[in-house]
Amino acid sequence: MHLNRTALVTGAAQGVGLTTATLLAQQGYRVILTDLQPLDTPLAALRAAGHTVAGLSGDVSAEAFVQTLAAYVAEHHGALDVLVNNAGISCILPAEDTTAEQWQRVMNVNLLGPFLLCKYLGGQMLQRRLGSIVNVASIAGLRGVSHRSAYNASKHGLIGLTHTLAAEWGGRGVRVNAVCPGWIKTEMDEADQGPGNYSDADIMNRVPMARFASPQDVAAAIAYLADPTVSGFINGVSLPVDGGWLADASWDTLRLRTREA
Numbered sequence: 001m002h003l004n005r006t007a008l009v010t011g012a013a014q015g016v017g018l019t020t021a022t023l024l025a026q027q028g029y030r031v032i033l034t035d036l037q038p039l040d041t042p043l044a045a046l047r048a049a050g051h052t053v054a055g056l057s058g059d060v061s062a063e064a065f066v067q068t069l070a071a072y073v074a075e076h077h078g079a080l081d082v083l084v085n086n087a088g089i090s091c092i093l094p095a096e097d098t099t100a101e102q103w104q105r106v107m108n109v110n111l112l113g114p115f116l117l118c119k120y121l122g123g124q125m126l127q128r129r130l131g132s133i134v135n136v137a138s139i140a141g142l143r144g145v146s147h148r149s150a151y152n153a154s155k156h157g158l159i160g161l162t163h164t165l166a167a168e169w170g171g172r173g174v175r176v177n178a179v180c181p182g183w184i185k186t187e188m189d190e191a192d193q194g195p196g197n198y199s200d201a202d203i204m205n206r207v208p209m210a211r212f213a214s215p216q217d218v219a220a221a222i223a224y225l226a227d228p229t230v231s232g233f234i235n236g237v238s239l240p241v242d243g244g245w246l247a248d249a250s251w252d253t254l255r256l257r258t259r260e261a
Contacts, residue, residue: 005082085158
Protein backbone atom coordinates (compact mmCIF):
# COMPACT_ATOMS: atom_id res chain seq x y z
CA MET A 1 0.00 0.00 0.00
CA HIS A 2 1.14 3.51 -0.81
CA LEU A 3 -0.36 5.48 2.05
CA ASN A 4 0.61 9.15 2.28
CA ARG A 5 1.67 9.18 -1.38
CA THR A 6 -0.04 11.41 -3.94
CA ALA A 7 -0.62 10.75 -7.63
CA LEU A 8 -2.13 12.92 -10.34
CA VAL A 9 -3.70 11.38 -13.46
CA THR A 10 -4.70 13.43 -16.50
CA GLY A 11 -7.50 12.43 -18.83
CA ALA A 12 -9.06 10.69 -15.85
CA ALA A 13 -12.77 11.03 -16.60
CA GLN A 14 -12.91 7.75 -18.53
CA GLY A 15 -10.92 4.97 -20.17
CA VAL A 16 -7.33 4.32 -19.24
CA GLY A 17 -7.13 7.45 -17.10
CA LEU A 18 -10.05 6.52 -14.88
CA THR A 19 -8.91 2.91 -14.65
CA THR A 20 -5.43 4.07 -13.64
CA ALA A 21 -6.77 6.53 -11.08
CA THR A 22 -8.95 3.77 -9.62
CA LEU A 23 -6.07 1.29 -9.41
CA LEU A 24 -3.75 3.81 -7.76
CA ALA A 25 -6.49 4.72 -5.28
CA GLN A 26 -6.97 1.02 -4.50
CA GLN A 27 -3.24 0.81 -3.83
CA GLY A 28 -3.54 3.55 -1.23
CA TYR A 29 -2.54 6.67 -3.13
CA ARG A 30 -4.30 9.97 -2.69
CA VAL A 31 -5.31 10.61 -6.30
CA ILE A 32 -5.97 13.89 -8.08
CA LEU A 33 -8.00 13.48 -11.27
CA THR A 34 -7.92 16.04 -14.07
CA ASP A 35 -9.83 16.15 -17.33
CA LEU A 36 -11.48 18.58 -19.71
CA GLN A 37 -14.73 16.69 -19.05
CA PRO A 38 -16.70 16.92 -15.79
CA LEU A 39 -15.35 14.72 -13.00
CA ASP A 40 -18.31 14.66 -10.61
CA THR A 41 -19.40 11.09 -11.41
CA PRO A 42 -16.00 9.35 -11.17
CA LEU A 43 -15.10 11.33 -8.05
CA ALA A 44 -18.36 10.36 -6.36
CA ALA A 45 -17.82 6.69 -7.21
CA LEU A 46 -14.26 6.67 -5.91
CA ARG A 47 -15.25 8.43 -2.69
CA ALA A 48 -18.13 6.02 -2.20
CA ALA A 49 -15.56 3.22 -2.38
CA GLY A 50 -13.63 4.85 0.45
CA HIS A 51 -10.79 6.41 -1.54
CA THR A 52 -9.19 9.81 -1.00
CA VAL A 53 -9.52 11.72 -4.26
CA ALA A 54 -9.79 15.25 -5.60
CA GLY A 55 -10.54 16.60 -9.05
CA LEU A 56 -9.82 19.69 -11.13
CA SER A 57 -11.30 20.17 -14.59
CA GLY A 58 -9.37 22.01 -17.27
CA ASP A 59 -7.25 21.87 -20.39
CA VAL A 60 -3.78 20.42 -19.77
CA SER A 61 -2.47 22.23 -22.84
CA ALA A 62 -3.27 25.59 -21.22
CA GLU A 63 -0.32 26.85 -19.19
CA ALA A 64 -2.57 28.81 -16.82
CA PHE A 65 -4.50 25.65 -15.89
CA VAL A 66 -1.30 23.67 -15.31
CA GLN A 67 -0.04 26.49 -13.09
CA THR A 68 -3.30 26.26 -11.14
CA LEU A 69 -2.73 22.52 -10.73
CA ALA A 70 0.81 23.16 -9.51
CA ALA A 71 -0.41 25.73 -6.97
CA TYR A 72 -3.03 23.25 -5.71
CA VAL A 73 -0.46 20.48 -5.34
CA ALA A 74 2.03 22.79 -3.62
CA GLU A 75 -0.60 23.97 -1.13
CA HIS A 76 -2.05 20.57 -0.26
CA HIS A 77 0.80 18.10 -0.83
CA GLY A 78 4.05 19.98 -1.44
CA ALA A 79 4.80 17.81 -4.45
CA LEU A 80 3.45 14.75 -6.20
CA ASP A 81 4.91 11.30 -5.81
CA VAL A 82 3.50 10.19 -9.18
CA LEU A 83 2.44 12.07 -12.30
CA VAL A 84 0.62 10.15 -15.04
CA ASN A 85 0.37 12.09 -18.32
CA ASN A 86 -2.49 10.19 -19.92
CA ALA A 87 -4.65 12.87 -21.59
CA GLY A 88 -4.62 12.55 -25.35
CA ILE A 89 -6.66 12.93 -28.51
CA SER A 90 -6.53 11.20 -31.89
CA CYS A 91 -6.87 12.42 -35.46
CA ILE A 92 -7.42 9.81 -38.18
CA LEU A 93 -6.92 11.42 -41.57
CA PRO A 94 -4.56 11.16 -44.50
CA ALA A 95 -1.65 13.52 -44.00
CA GLU A 96 -2.63 15.60 -47.03
CA ASP A 97 -6.12 16.16 -45.57
CA THR A 98 -4.96 17.10 -42.06
CA THR A 99 -5.32 20.82 -41.44
CA ALA A 100 -2.80 22.92 -39.58
CA GLU A 101 -5.43 23.51 -36.89
CA GLN A 102 -6.03 19.78 -36.41
CA TRP A 103 -2.29 19.11 -36.31
CA GLN A 104 -1.69 21.83 -33.73
CA ARG A 105 -4.55 20.72 -31.47
CA VAL A 106 -3.16 17.17 -31.33
CA MET A 107 0.32 18.52 -30.58
CA ASN A 108 -1.05 20.81 -27.88
CA VAL A 109 -2.87 18.07 -25.98
CA ASN A 110 -0.55 15.11 -26.59
CA LEU A 111 2.84 16.80 -26.32
CA LEU A 112 2.68 20.39 -25.05
CA GLY A 113 0.41 19.32 -22.18
CA PRO A 114 2.80 16.66 -20.87
CA PHE A 115 5.70 19.08 -21.21
CA LEU A 116 3.88 21.73 -19.15
CA LEU A 117 2.89 19.19 -16.49
CA CYS A 118 6.46 17.91 -16.29
CA LYS A 119 7.81 21.45 -16.14
CA TYR A 120 5.60 22.62 -13.28
CA LEU A 121 4.69 19.44 -11.37
CA GLY A 122 7.93 17.64 -12.17
CA GLY A 123 9.73 20.78 -11.07
CA GLN A 124 8.18 20.37 -7.64
CA MET A 125 9.39 16.77 -7.55
CA LEU A 126 12.90 17.95 -8.36
CA GLN A 127 12.85 20.26 -5.35
CA ARG A 128 12.12 17.23 -3.17
CA ARG A 129 14.44 15.00 -5.28
CA LEU A 130 11.82 12.28 -5.42
CA GLY A 131 9.11 11.20 -7.84
CA SER A 132 8.00 9.14 -10.81
CA ILE A 133 6.49 10.39 -14.07
CA VAL A 134 4.75 7.98 -16.43
CA ASN A 135 3.84 9.27 -19.89
CA VAL A 136 1.18 7.37 -21.83
CA ALA A 137 2.54 7.17 -25.36
CA SER A 138 1.61 4.48 -27.90
CA ILE A 139 3.05 1.90 -30.22
CA ALA A 140 2.32 4.66 -32.74
CA GLY A 141 5.20 6.49 -31.05
CA LEU A 142 7.52 3.60 -31.92
CA ARG A 143 6.30 2.82 -35.43
CA GLY A 144 4.36 4.50 -38.22
CA VAL A 145 0.62 3.88 -38.55
CA SER A 146 -1.11 5.17 -41.69
CA HIS A 147 -3.57 8.08 -41.55
CA ARG A 148 -2.31 9.27 -38.18
CA SER A 149 0.46 11.73 -39.01
CA ALA A 150 -0.34 14.20 -36.22
CA TYR A 151 -1.02 11.52 -33.60
CA ASN A 152 2.09 9.50 -34.53
CA ALA A 153 4.31 12.57 -34.49
CA SER A 154 2.95 13.66 -31.11
CA LYS A 155 3.60 10.24 -29.58
CA HIS A 156 7.10 10.02 -31.09
CA GLY A 157 7.70 13.43 -29.51
CA LEU A 158 6.36 12.26 -26.16
CA ILE A 159 8.79 9.34 -26.17
CA GLY A 160 11.59 11.76 -27.02
CA LEU A 161 10.55 13.96 -24.12
CA THR A 162 10.52 10.89 -21.86
CA HIS A 163 14.08 9.95 -22.84
CA THR A 164 15.34 13.51 -22.43
CA LEU A 165 13.82 14.09 -18.99
CA ALA A 166 14.99 10.67 -17.83
CA ALA A 167 18.51 11.75 -18.74
CA GLU A 168 18.16 15.19 -17.15
CA TRP A 169 16.29 14.25 -13.99
CA GLY A 170 17.29 10.68 -13.12
CA GLY A 171 20.28 11.88 -11.13
CA ARG A 172 18.03 14.28 -9.23
CA GLY A 173 15.67 11.61 -7.94
CA VAL A 174 12.90 11.81 -10.54
CA ARG A 175 12.35 8.84 -12.85
CA VAL A 176 10.58 9.36 -16.19
CA ASN A 177 9.20 6.44 -18.19
CA ALA A 178 6.53 5.80 -20.81
CA VAL A 179 4.04 3.06 -21.57
CA CYS A 180 3.24 2.37 -25.22
CA PRO A 181 -0.13 0.65 -25.52
CA GLY A 182 -1.45 -1.01 -28.61
CA TRP A 183 -5.14 -0.71 -29.44
CA ILE A 184 -7.28 -0.49 -26.29
CA LYS A 185 -11.00 -1.06 -25.91
CA THR A 186 -12.06 2.39 -24.67
CA GLU A 187 -14.43 5.19 -25.60
CA MET A 188 -11.71 6.64 -27.85
CA ASP A 189 -11.47 3.37 -29.77
CA GLU A 190 -15.23 3.30 -30.27
CA ALA A 191 -15.15 6.85 -31.64
CA ASP A 192 -12.22 6.06 -33.93
CA GLN A 193 -13.90 2.92 -35.26
CA GLY A 194 -17.22 4.68 -35.81
CA PRO A 195 -16.61 5.97 -39.36
CA GLY A 196 -15.40 2.51 -40.44
CA ASN A 197 -11.69 3.21 -40.09
CA TYR A 198 -10.99 -0.34 -38.89
CA SER A 199 -12.74 -3.32 -37.32
CA ASP A 200 -12.22 -5.42 -34.23
CA ALA A 201 -10.97 -8.21 -36.49
CA ASP A 202 -8.31 -5.92 -38.00
CA ILE A 203 -6.78 -5.47 -34.55
CA MET A 204 -7.27 -8.97 -33.13
CA ASN A 205 -5.86 -10.60 -36.25
CA ARG A 206 -2.75 -8.39 -36.00
CA VAL A 207 -2.05 -8.93 -32.28
CA PRO A 208 -0.25 -12.20 -31.41
CA MET A 209 -2.33 -12.47 -28.22
CA ALA A 210 -5.48 -12.15 -30.37
CA ARG A 211 -7.22 -9.41 -28.42
CA PHE A 212 -7.30 -5.72 -27.70
CA ALA A 213 -5.50 -4.40 -24.66
CA SER A 214 -7.81 -3.62 -21.77
CA PRO A 215 -7.58 -0.42 -19.74
CA GLN A 216 -6.59 -2.66 -16.83
CA ASP A 217 -3.58 -3.99 -18.79
CA VAL A 218 -2.29 -0.46 -19.31
CA ALA A 219 -3.10 0.74 -15.79
CA ALA A 220 -1.15 -2.17 -14.30
CA ALA A 221 1.92 -1.23 -16.35
CA ILE A 222 1.59 2.40 -15.27
CA ALA A 223 1.29 1.41 -11.60
CA TYR A 224 4.39 -0.77 -11.96
CA LEU A 225 6.49 2.05 -13.39
CA ALA A 226 5.14 4.44 -10.77
CA ASP A 227 6.18 2.26 -7.83
CA PRO A 228 9.77 2.82 -6.65
CA THR A 229 9.74 -0.40 -4.63
CA VAL A 230 9.44 -2.57 -7.76
CA SER A 231 10.80 -0.36 -10.56
CA GLY A 232 13.14 1.98 -8.71
CA PHE A 233 16.04 1.53 -11.16
CA ILE A 234 13.92 1.72 -14.31
CA ASN A 235 14.30 5.10 -15.97
CA GLY A 236 13.86 6.23 -19.56
CA VAL A 237 11.99 3.10 -20.71
CA SER A 238 9.25 3.07 -23.34
CA LEU A 239 7.35 -0.09 -22.37
CA PRO A 240 5.12 -1.64 -25.06
CA VAL A 241 1.82 -2.96 -23.72
CA ASP A 242 0.76 -4.40 -27.04
CA GLY A 243 0.29 -8.17 -26.80
CA GLY A 244 3.37 -8.68 -28.96
CA TRP A 245 2.32 -6.37 -31.85
CA LEU A 246 5.80 -4.87 -32.29
CA ALA A 247 7.55 -8.23 -31.93
CA ASP A 248 5.61 -9.96 -34.72
CA ALA A 249 6.70 -9.38 -38.32
CA SER A 250 4.60 -12.29 -39.62
CA TRP A 251 1.98 -11.88 -42.31
CA ASP A 252 -1.65 -12.27 -41.31
CA THR A 253 -2.29 -15.72 -42.79
CA LEU A 254 0.78 -17.13 -41.04
CA ARG A 255 -0.17 -15.52 -37.75
CA LEU A 256 -3.71 -16.85 -37.89
CA ARG A 257 -2.58 -20.33 -38.97
CA THR A 258 -0.13 -20.44 -36.07
CA ARG A 259 -2.98 -19.92 -33.61
CA GLU A 260 -4.63 -23.10 -34.82
CA ALA A 261 -1.54 -25.32 -34.36
